[in-house]
Amino acid sequence: MHVITDPLQYEFFRNGLMVATLVGALCGLMGVYIVLRRMSYIGHGLSHSVFGGAVVAYLMQWNFYIGAGLWGFLSALIINFASRRRNVGADAAIGIVTTASFALGVALISRQRQFTRNLDAALFGNILGVTRQDMLMIAAVLCVVVGGVFLAYRQLLFTTFDPEIARVYGVRTNWVDAGFALALAATVVVSMNIVGVTLIAAAIVVPPSTARLVTNSFGQMLIISTLLGAFIGCAGMFVSFELDIASGAAIVLLGTAIFTAVYVVTGAKNWWGHRRQIAIQTRPAIEFQPAGSAARTHGQTIAATEEHGA
Amino acid sequence: MSSHAIELQRITAAYDRTPVLRDVTLYVPPGQFTGLIGPSGAGKTTLLRAMLGLVPRVEGDVFVGGRRVIADRSPAGVGYVPQVGGIDWSFPVTVENVVMMGISSQRLVLPWPSRQERRQVYDVLERLGLNGFESRHIRDLSGGQQQRAFLARALVADPDILILDEPTASVDIKTRDDILHLLSELNRDGTTVVMTTHELNSVAAHLPWVVCVNGGIMAQGPPEAVFNAEIMSKTFNAEMRVIQDDETGALLVAEAGVHRPFSLDPDHVASVA
Numbered sequence: 001m002h003v004i005t006d007p008l009q010y011e012f013f014r015n016g017l018m019v020a021t022l023v024g025a026l027c028g029l030m031g032v033y034i035v036l037r038r039m040s041y042i043g044h045g046l047s048h049s050v051f052g053g054a055v056v057a058y059l060m061q062w063n064f065y066i067g068a069g070l071w072g073f074l075s076a077l078i079i080n081f082a083s084r085r086r087n088v089g090a091d092a093a094i095g096i097v098t099t100a101s102f103a104l105g106v107a108l109i110s111r112q113r114q115f116t117r118n119l120d121a122a123l124f125g126n127i128l129g130v131t132r133q134d135m136l137m138i139a140a141v142l143c144v145v146v147g148g149v150f151l152a153y154r155q156l157l158f159t160t161f162d163p164e165i166a167r168v169y170g171v172r173t174n175w176v177d178a179g180f181a182l183a184l185a186a187t188v189v190v191s192m193n194i195v196g197v198t199l200i201a202a203a204i205v206v207p208p209s210t211a212r213l214v215t216n217s218f219g220q221m222l223i224i225s226t227l228l229g230a231f232i233g234c235a236g237m238f239v240s241f242e243l244d245i246a247s248g249a250a251i252v253l254l255g256t257a258i259f260t261a262v263y264v265v266t267g268a269k270n271w272w273g274h275r276r277q278i279a280i281q282t283r284p285a286i287e288f289q290p291a292g293s294a295a296r297t298h299g300q301t302i303a304a305t306e307e308h309g310a
Numbered sequence: 311m312s313s314h315a316i317e318l319q320r321i322t323a324a325y326d327r328t329p330v331l332r333d334v335t336l337y338v339p340p341g342q343f344t345g346l347i348g349p350s351g352a353g354k355t356t357l358l359r360a361m362l363g364l365v366p367r368v369e370g371d372v373f374v375g376g377r378r379v380i381a382d383r384s385p386a387g388v389g390y391v392p393q394v395g396g397i398d399w400s401f402p403v404t405v406e407n408v409v410m411m412g413i414s415s416q417r418l419v420l421p422w423p424s425r426q427e428r429r430q431v432y433d434v435l436e437r438l439g440l441n442g443f444e445s446r447h448i449r450d451l452s453g454g455q456q457q458r459a460f461l462a463r464a465l466v467a468d469p470d471i472l473i474l475d476e477p478t479a480s481v482d483i484k485t486r487d488d489i490l491h492l493l494s495e496l497n498r499d500g501t502t503v504v505m506t507t508h509e510l511n512s513v514a515a516h517l518p519w520v521v522c523v524n525g526g527i528m529a530q531g532p533p534e535a536v537f538n539a540e541i542m543s544k545t546f547n548a549e550m551r552v553i554q555d556d557e558t559g560a561l562l563v564a565e566a567g568v569h570r571p572f573s574l575d576p577d578h579v580a581s582v583a
Contacts, residue, residue, distance in 0.1 A: 036401060153421035158411045161401055165392055166382040168362050169412060216447040218402045219421070306418075 002230045007241040016127045019138055020233035020251060023194045028207035028229020030187045031151065032222050033180065035208040036160050039090050042079065044201030045098030046188045049075040051197050052105035059108060065137055065189060072185030075101055080177050093135065127237070127247040141186045148183060149222070151216060157218055195248040206255035207232065213259075213266045232258065252272050314373070315340040315471055315502040316361055321370030323353070323360045325514055330356040332526050334370075338504060340470075343497040345514045346506045348523035349546050354506040355393070357523060361504070363392055368564050374393055375467050375471060389464030392472040394456055399449040406444040412466040434466045438492065454485030461489070465496070472496065474505040486512065510537075510563045537561040 027043075034042055053071020057064050062245060075097050082093035095293040149156065159176045167173045168179045195203050211224035236251030243250065316338035323331040331353040338344055346354045359365045360372055363379045371378065374385040389412070391498040409431045410423055423431070435441050438458045448456060457477060464472060472493070497503050507513040514520050515533045522528040522536055522545040529541045536542075542550035542563055553562050572579065 126401070146318050150421060154410070154419065157403075157407070161403060161408075162392075162396075164364060165390065166411070168388070168390045170384070170386065210404065217404065219406060221402050238374070290501070 003238060003242055007238060012128045013241060015130055015135065016055070016247065017234060017237045019130050019135055019194055020237045020247065021230045022135075022142050022233075023191045024139045024203065024207070024233025024236075025226050025230035026138070026145060026187055027191055027195075027203040028211075028225040028227070028232075029145060029222065030184060031204040031206075031208040031229070032211070032225050033156065033160055034184070034204055035212070037090070039079075039094065040205045041085065041201060041213070042076070042094050042184065043188060043204035045079075045094040046072055046075060046184065047192050047197040047200040049098040049101035050185070050188050050192060052101035052103075052108075053107040054192075055108045068192075069185055069189045071101070072189050073182050076181035076185050077178065080181055092204070100201055104119070126196075127240075130194065134190070138190045138194075138206075141183075141190050145183050145187065148179060156180070195251060199248045199252045202252040202255060203229070203233075206252070206259050210255075210259045210262050213262050228258070313376075314338060315375065316343070317371075317373040318360065319356075319361060319371040319373075321368055321372060323356050323365045323369075324367040325356075325365065326367075326519045330525070331360070331523075334526055336521065336527060336530075338502060340502055341497070341500055342381065342507070342519055342522060343494070343503045343517055344519045345517040346504065346521050347508075347510060347514050348522050348528075350508075352524040352545075353526075354431065354523050355475055357561075358390075358475055358504065358506060361385075362388065362475060386419065387469050387470035388471045388473060389461050389467065391457075391472075391477055393479065394453075394460060395476045397456075397460075401448075403448055404445050405435070405440060405448060405451070405462075408448055408459050409434060409462045409466050412463040430466055431462075434462045437465075438462050439488070454481045454488075457481055457485070461492070469501065471502045472504070474503070476506050478507060478509060489575070490516070501553065510542075511560075515561055515563075533561060537563060 008017075031043075034040060050068045050072040053068040054064060054073075056062075056071065057067020060067065078097050079093045082097065140285050155171045155176050158169065158171050159180075163173050163177075166176075187204075191200055191203065206220070207229035208221065208225040210228055211221045213226060215221050232255040233251055236254045237247060239245075239254055240247040240250035240288070311537045314337045315397050316336070318334055318336040321331065321334050322329050323334075334357065337355075337386050346357060348354050356365055360368050361374055361379065363372075363381055363384045366381055368381065373379065375387050377385055379385050380529075400551065406423075410427065413427055413430060432444070435444060438461060440455060440458055440462060443451065443455065443459075448459060451459060452479075457480075461474075461477065474493075477489055477493070481489065493505070494501050515537065518532060519530065520536050521530040522541055524545050524547070529536045539551050542552060548565060551564055553564065554560070555562055
């Protein structure tokens with residue numbers, strides 16, 4: 001019990017616990033769409049891109065959330081737009097846009113060395129130094145994203161499944177994509193101070209990938225991924241406190257451990273089911289013989305039919 | 311306002327600078343069942359996509375259901391069944407999810423379907439012989455069932471015009487016949503059907519109206535009019551001949567070119583046996 005109660009005595013830990021849980025849920029929810037759109041590295045790329053925006057916001061003395069948020073939104077829109085072109089894939093678009101933006105941030109830092117330290121939080125996360133404004137921003141973004149997903153659930157599902165055909169059936173996919181880019185940028189901006197630019201991809205990718213292993217239902221995947229993200233964020237904080245390691249790293253490592261465990265268990269279950277199917281399908285078969293000779297049977301093992309599309 | 315279900319007036323369609331289709335004019339009257347035939351890369355799919363506003367560069371006028379089609383704005387009242395080759399089969403959706411996409415996508419609604427929407431979905435699945443498959447993952451269906459699930463998505467909103475891209479590709483003979491009978495039934499009920507096909511003898515020859523496509527419209531008319539050696543050879547860029555089956559009277563299209571006969575090495579066959 002001390003493992004749980006001891007750290008809760010500290011206010012900084014309670015604040016950190018709350019934001020880690022909220023950020024975990026937010027990344028888990030958004031992650032479902034990101035993973036299913038096969039844009040897993042957009043979180044990684046966009047956080048690097050936002051880093052460039054954060055530096056510019058700092059230089060121009062803008063509010064961090066406004067500067068970095070606008071920068072992230074524009075980057076996400078450009079990535080979406082570029083990846084729709086037939087000859088530029090999403091991975092290439094992410095690579096080009098985000099590294100250019102990150103390079104801009106690095107270039108500006110190298111000219112203005114005095115504020116390098118202040119951006120450490122953006123790079124590596126500073127979950128224990130969260131302010132009240134950070135907490136309110138995270139809570140607000142989570143509420144807006146949950147509301148958006150609830151109201152536009154079907155449009156988001158169809159657009160994620162097949163954007164072109166969704167357009168044929170009347171879904172305004174451009175608006176859905178723009179809303180998605182906005183939500184994605186907001187998620188990255190509010191999460192990067194918590195888990196850090198370098199670890200945000202894992203916070204976004206691990207919960208939905210784990211959820212996908214246990215369900216074939218989109219709705220269930222959304223719920224499991226969100227709850228799992230919240231759990232990983234919460235439990236990761238205790239692991240961080242107990243082992244005295246960086247909170248962002250603890251959250252990501254715990255998530256990866258859970259993914260690995262689920263992967264092994266579901267893999268073993270599938271293997272066992274496959275073996276049973278082979279056993280059931282082992283039947284005597286009639287072997288073809290040339291005309292004039294009698295057909296003979298022997299105990300031939302019929303290969304188990306591969307599951308279609310597996 | 312156009313009186314045709316689909317009207318394409320001198321359109322040139324392209325994805326980039328090179329046009330896939332040039333100067334195409336096509337009229338599809340309401341209630342017609344039209345098949346588009348032509349070799350791979352002839353522009354059949356592009357022609358369908360132009361009708362749906364999915365081709366980025368279209369010069370000329372396209373009207374569907376009496377309304378002008380503009381890029382990125384698909385016409386209402388149209389059901390579309392794309393080629394299933396582009397589907398992400400690992401995506402976590404059930405048959406019910408897929409069919410539900412065909413309705414209520416336009417407005418903000420609750421995530422779960424209403425009773426009426428569920429009724430609509432069940433009715434169309436029953437019509438297509440997929441009742442009981444609602445909660446199955448799409449990957450767990452056979453090729454024919456998958457094709458029917460996407461056909462159900464196109465039909466669930468009861469469209470006036472149905473556009474299908476190779477609906478009988480990669481399915482067995484019985485499923486192909488089932489799909490064609492269903493389309494024929496829908497057509498009898500007044501639905502305008504336009505589909506592409508590579509199966510000349512088993513599908514196109516039985517359709518009431520055939521359009522030959524190869525970068526443009528080569529010919530169109532009933533199979534008896536367009537299934538001749540000259541038109542087929544021009545359409546498929548190969549020497550073709552058309553023969554008539556003595557028993558059934560059906561027209562059969564075949565390649566007429568001389569080919570090196572295909573055979574296996576007897577030693578190799580013996581070593582495997």
